[in-house]
Amino acid sequence: MDIETSFKKYIKLFEETSSKLKNEDSEFVYKTRIKAFEKFKETGLPDHNHENYKYAGIAEILSEDYEFSLESRQALVDLNHFFECEVKDLDTHVILLSNGEYYQNNKPIEGINENIIICSLKEAKIKHKDLFEKYYNKTVSESNDGFVALNAMFANDGLFIYVPDNTKVNKTIQLVNLTHGFGNKNIFKRNLVVVGKNAELSLIICDHTLNNSKNFTIDITESYVEENGFLQYHTLQNEPNKSSVINNLFIQLERYARINSFVLSLHGGLIRNNLYAKLSGENSEANLYGVNLTDRKQRIDNFTIIDHIAPNCTSNELYKGILDEEAKGSFAGRIIVRPGAQKTNAYQTNKNICLTPEAKMRTKPQLEIYADDVKCSHGATVGQLDEDALFYLRQRGIDYKEARLLLMFAFVNDILLKMEIEPLRNRVASLINARLRGEFSDCSHCLLNCHTRE
């Protein structure tokens, strides 16, 4: 299917399903869908002529036919048995999503402050109507991305977290997206995360595929951090070669709010990560990190927009990638400093290592500065491993292969060292090590050996 045909297919699909959606939705949600639909008709689906999606391989994704269903596709087996996180010493509250839906038999979350709300998005729409409607789709609606609109049209479920003012979530929340069952699925997931004033939350989102189908997922996580709140956000992408993912993270920061975001793309077929950070309150701080490891014919594409609206804010962006074999990657980082955003500090770095002449990486910083008293910097490199360092390690008796691994690991390790949760850091380090050794780094609980080389 070409892009135009896909576009028409989605239009038709929405027209067909909208009456069903209207019956199930609240007025607010349905209106949101209609607005998104109008926008989608305007923007269309981006093809390779679209500046923001030039290298993302969208045509490749859309060449497949996917099935989309509004029907509940809950698992027939107990998913809690399928998934038990292996991360040693990582004590988290685990929540499962099953093909994009909040899993019906999630274990109850115990020992948590009772004012904290953790539930399905579906439930939040009804039970926590005011909160939900205060935040839902607020930043997302500002986007002009066709895929974002598509998600807003169709997404029905996902995770809702609300951490009230002055509250700290005692344990990390770990959301595990399980994809399973037959057929090539088109999955729309939606998470809404609100961190109140002086509140703190640490969240891990893991993708875990239990089948060998070609799935196409469009995710949105929308997050709001209120005054002096702190969100630690980690996303771990460890998906099979056939998967395609467009992952969108929206962040809005109020006064003195902070986010540390880690987007860790360890494996996947085609991954596109969009990140939109709005620093709308004075003195807010966004630390945005990314690690990506790719090989074979995988593609990884990171697209970020950091929007400095308020003065005295800081953003640090550091993305690193290692590309092997015929992998292709791109990074585009736009920083916008609005006219009022004086005393902005915005730093951006993107560093990449291409291990073969066939691996390709494109990197593009883009600064738009409309204020005159700011500190901004950007830097991008694409290179190879340091030959002198390699010789030094080998001279101490470390063989060539091991020395290369040490250097590759070191290259991404400075990002891992910024992760505050030590067991998670150690686990990610071992996943990365396994990955660099050419082992697919999934949890051994995965029943399907779908990641072996074909």
Add this chain to the structure above:
Amino acid sequence: MLSIKDLHAEINGREILKGINLEIKKGEVHAIMGPNGSGKSTLASVLAGKEDYEITKGEVLYMGKNLLDLSVEERAKEGIFLSFQYPVEIPGVSMINFMKTAVNEHRKYQGLPPMSSAEFLKYMREMKDIVELKSDLANRSVNQGFSGGEKKRNEIFQMAMLKPKLAILDETDSGLDIDALRIVANGVNKLKTNENSIIVITHYQRLLDYIVPDFVHILYDGKIVKSGTKELALELEQKGYNWIKE
């Protein structure tokens, strides 16, 4: 232990070593001196196995083996250690992880089991004392943010950890003040036994006051033009390199 015969080496088509002959026996200390550009560091790199150099002629026997057939890491595990003139900074690799990997690779080669973490840490502490290395350096990235003196001490610390049979010290004295020089030289002397040999490459006689050589060779324009005992170094110091060039 080491026998170099008519060794010629070039880089990018330019000949640097033009026929080196050198015999080193077990337990000996040899100093190689010479002006800038005479080929001292090239000789050290060639012995360590740096692939940028092409050997065009000659042979090197080390403990009865053809050294030039061995890879960089095989040479290292056979006991050749190069103390770098410019130790490389490797951000993100901790000294402890680096040394643990290196020590265990050596042990594996010798058919020994890897050291346990506790054993390793104890061993590392003992070896650090030899060069009076500050303890926090172990947790830092390899050579990153080390001062010139710390980098050189770190080289000798690694030598202590790996216990080479043949250590090549490439201008270990450069960039050291007199106190650091004494510490580094004392470290080397503590590691010296009748079983191992050392090649000291230096510009100056000063280091040889501390590490006393059995033989001194003067390298000039890719060849050893004069060999003698430690008195040769003193003579060179007085007369300067022009004496050789004439």
